[in-house]
Amino acid sequence: MKSTTFRIGAAIAGIVLLLILVGCIWTPYDPAAIDNSMKFASPSLAHPMGCDQFGRDVLSRIMIGGRITILTAFGTVILGAGLGIITGAFSGYFGGIIDTIFMRTADAFLAFPSVLLALVIIAIFGTGELQLVLSLGIAFAPSFARVVRGEFLRSKGLCYVQSAKLQGASHMRILFVHILPNIKSVLISALLIGFNNAVLAEAALSYLGIGVQPPKPSLGGMLAESQQYLFSEPLLCIFPGTVLILLVLGFGLMGDGLNTKAGEV
Amino acid sequence: MKKKLAFILVLTTLTTAFSGCGSADDKTSGENSSHITVGITQDLENSLDPHKAEAAATREILFNVFEGLYKPDSNGELIPAVAESYELSEDGLVYTFTLRDGVLFHNGETVTAEDVISSIESCAGTNGDTPLIPAFSNIVSIEETAEGEVEITLSERDPDFMSYIASVKAAIMPADQTDADTNPIGTGPYKYVSRSVQENIVMEKWDEYWGEKAYIENVTFKVCADSDSLVMALNGGSVDMMAHLPVSQAQQLSDDFTVLEGTMNLVQAVYLSHDFEPFQDERVRKALCYAVDRQAILDIVSDGKGEILGSSMFPNFEKYYMPELSDTYSYDPEKAKELLAEAGYGDGSLSFTITVPSNYPQHVDTAVIIADQLKEVGVNADIKQVEWNTWLSDVYSERQFEATVVGVDASNLTATAMLSRFSSDADNNFISYENPDYDNAYKSALVESDDKAQTELYKECLTILAEDAANVYIQDLAEMVAIRKGYEGYEFYPLYVQDISKIKPVE
Numbered sequence: 051m052k053s054t055t056f057r058i059g060a061a062i063a064g065i066v067l068l069l070i071l072v073g074c075i076w077t078p079y080d081p082a083a084i085d086n087s088m089k090f091a092s093p094s095l096a097h098p099m100g101c102d103q104f105g106r107d108v109l110s111r112i113m114i115g116g117r118i119t120i121l122t123a124f125g126t127v128i129l130g131a132g133l134g135i136i137t138g139a140f141s142g143y144f145g146g147i148i149d150t151i152f153m154r155t156a157d158a159f160l161a162f163p164s165v166l167l168a169l170v171i172i173a174i175f176g177t178g179e180l181q182l183v184l185s186l187g188i189a190f191a192p193s194f195a196r197v198v199r200g201e202f203l204r205s206k207g208l209c210y211v212q213s214a215k216l217q218g219a220s221h222m223r224i225l226f227v228h229i230l231p232n233i234k235s236v237l238i239s240a241l242l243i244g245f246n247n248a249v250l251a252e253a254a255l256s257y258l259g260i261g262v263q264p265p266k267p268s269l270g271g272m273l274a275e276s277q278q279y280l281f282s283e284p285l286l287c288i289f290p291g292t293v294l295i296l297l298v299l300g301f302g303l304m305g306d307g308l309n310t311k312a313g314e315v
Numbered sequence: 316m317k318k319k320l321a322f323i324l325v326l327t328t329l330t331t332a333f334s335g336c337g338s339a340d341d342k343t344s345g346e347n348s349s350h351i352t353v354g355i356t357q358d359l360e361n362s363l364d365p366h367k368a369e370a371a372a373t374r375e376i377l378f379n380v381f382e383g384l385y386k387p388d389s390n391g392e393l394i395p396a397v398a399e400s401y402e403l404s405e406d407g408l409v410y411t412f413t414l415r416d417g418v419l420f421h422n423g424e425t426v427t428a429e430d431v432i433s434s435i436e437s438c439a440g441t442n443g444d445t446p447l448i449p450a451f452s453n454i455v456s457i458e459e460t461a462e463g464e465v466e467i468t469l470s471e472r473d474p475d476f477m478s479y480i481a482s483v484k485a486a487i488m489p490a491d492q493t494d495a496d497t498n499p500i501g502t503g504p505y506k507y508v509s510r511s512v513q514e515n516i517v518m519e520k521w522d523e524y525w526g527e528k529a530y531i532e533n534v535t536f537k538v539c540a541d542s543d544s545l546v547m548a549l550n551g552g553s554v555d556m557m558a559h560l561p562v563s564q565a566q567q568l569s570d571d572f573t574v575l576e577g578t579m580n581l582v583q584a585v586y587l588s589h590d591f592e593p594f595q596d597e598r599v600r601k602a603l604c605y606a607v608d609r610q611a612i613l614d615i616v617s618d619g620k621g622e623i624l625g626s627s628m629f630p631n632f633e634k635y636y637m638p639e640l641s642d643t644y645s646y647d648p649e650k651a652k653e654l655l656a657e658a659g660y661g662d663g664s665l666s667f668t669i670t671v672p673s674n675y676p677q678h679v680d681t682a683v684i685i686a687d688q689l690k691e692v693g694v695n696a697d698i699k700q701v702e703w704n705t706w707l708s709d710v711y712s713e714r715q716f717e718a719t720v721v722g723v724d725a726s727n728l729t730a731t732a733m734l735s736r737f738s739s740d741a742d743n744n745f746i747s748y749e750n751p752d753y754d755n756a757y758k759s760a761l762v763e764s765d766d767k768a769q770t771e772l773y774k775e776c777l778t779i780l781a782e783d784a785a786n787v788y789i790q791d792l793a794e795m796v797a798i799r800k801g802y803e804g805y806e807f808y809p810l811y812v813q814d815i816s817k818i819k820p821v822e
Contacts, residue, residue, distance in 0.1 A: 082687060083687070084611075084615065084683075084684055084687045086611060086614050086615050089615065103563070103615070103680070104615055104680075104683065104684065105615070173705075176699070177699055177700065177701075259673035259679075259700045260673070260700065260702075263697070263698050263699060263700060264679065264682075264683050264698050264700070265683045265686055265687065265698065278561075278563055278564065278676060279563060279567075281546060281567050282563075282566065282567045
């Protein structure tokens, strides 16, 4: 049984995801098409969310921008979780010197904010979506490693691991076939929270002008662009902001729901 | 827990906007008209010594405190300041300045020939230092020839010499001053009072000023570093006047403000690196010029305000500006496609990156529109935003770029300020432009002694730049100055200058 919190979250995230999925095959307008006659057009039937300072359709831009934001967030989580699971699993299971090396490195990474770390990586590798994923992925890995290490440390003394050992299973098999599936509920909620943080980090970096480059839209970039017009055209900021909030809220509630459930067990 | 982050993000957006640049408590305007608070977006340099001032933002403020022997007026003419008049010898090498009687420094002492000599010498680097004004390395000697007369001898003719003499950098300061970095003492209409780094700089009217005295008693230049909060600062009442406002922000001001329209006196263009292979082909550069619809850029970025340019000179520089060059390339996408096909870059085979400094929204917006327009003719332009310091080091110094959208301005009222950078051996030729015709025209202009003939040669340089499509010239950006109702008299200069002494309260 999934908790109510999880369901509400899934519903909210689902609406936003649906919007973005539709954007993959169809958008009402070309999101980059500039049309001066539609500059700052108010919401209407033709443009449900109005047009921005270049006369570009805001709905189309949110559909495409949301996709770019979500894809970079996915990339970040896959990279970050991948690195985190491997290092965390080894540290937790084997302990000793491996644990010390991995975890002290992770501590060093965690010592300063992940967005700052991402900034440094972007300063070295330049701007672009791939660099964004790379930098955020690396920045996010230590927090996954911590969670995973804790779980492996806890699991390694449990009976089913002991019995697998007695049956002569290899370390790799125990790590990834026996333990990993058993910690999935903790892992999934960590992934969901990580996903949320990645969405926000992408938005923050694009907001600072070093994430996704114009004219490609992204939710953070749209917020940054609309800031100049905050008082004369507040809707330009409200629409992408709302989508961002709903997305994060949805995934956050899903994560919370799973957490509660895991706690009950 | 984490979902709170979403709200925090939104809150941060709002608080940065609302924080403005100060509280409304320090609102003293309106009630007491002999005070004005002027917002500036960039703090001054650490040193307030005008001889060392590098940033335009520093010079535009110090203009109120300092004067040279001559100074520019709002028409771009040079008018006598610390000097009363000057005479030029027939060979054009000896300038004899007659000093004005009874000009006082802000510390109460009279300006003497000794002060003038030491100030010019420090700019010329006669004591062995690098000259602070490179053009002054041409000075052979500076002497006091008679009571109140200073004679400057040059090694070769320089028709621009007076423009350098009139710049804030050649300001006259007391000869015996040792703390010029922190305590600027000049002869200008305003006297320095105090400075708080990253916060403000305060000045008061100098009552003993030799010329027409300022109208407003106290001036505070307030640093508003966050350019997004300027509108809040103005509407909220903490700032009375602000220059260099983009059109989009000026439009959001309340009725309490008079918005004056001018131009920024810079040349905004897509500067093309001539080291990048496709741009070495004249046809490609011309194609880009034909593919860009300048009027559309003006319409979208600044509601049609601004001046379309065709070469490296802006309209307020009337002596050299050639309005006809703006029509060299009319918007003609078909012709652009033809030229591209001829050059072998037909149908989507030309791609390049436009590097833009991210702190200038007007340049970023222009780049976005240009990328869209270039798509029409099958050219793929990517945009890469960089921080201003990265731009300075990578693009300007290292010349590691393909194309960039920026504005280039003039540091003083000379044609060389705009044109020297395009001669092939110039250090600041960041686009690596090499054209023997241009080099010839520019070199002959430098040595030409007849003013009229020289102007013609400079105009020839401008024509070459336009016809060779050295860069994709776009516009001199519109600049809005907002001033609270209750003040009047703001004057635009063809230089980067904020002259507060002309502003007066409305009776």
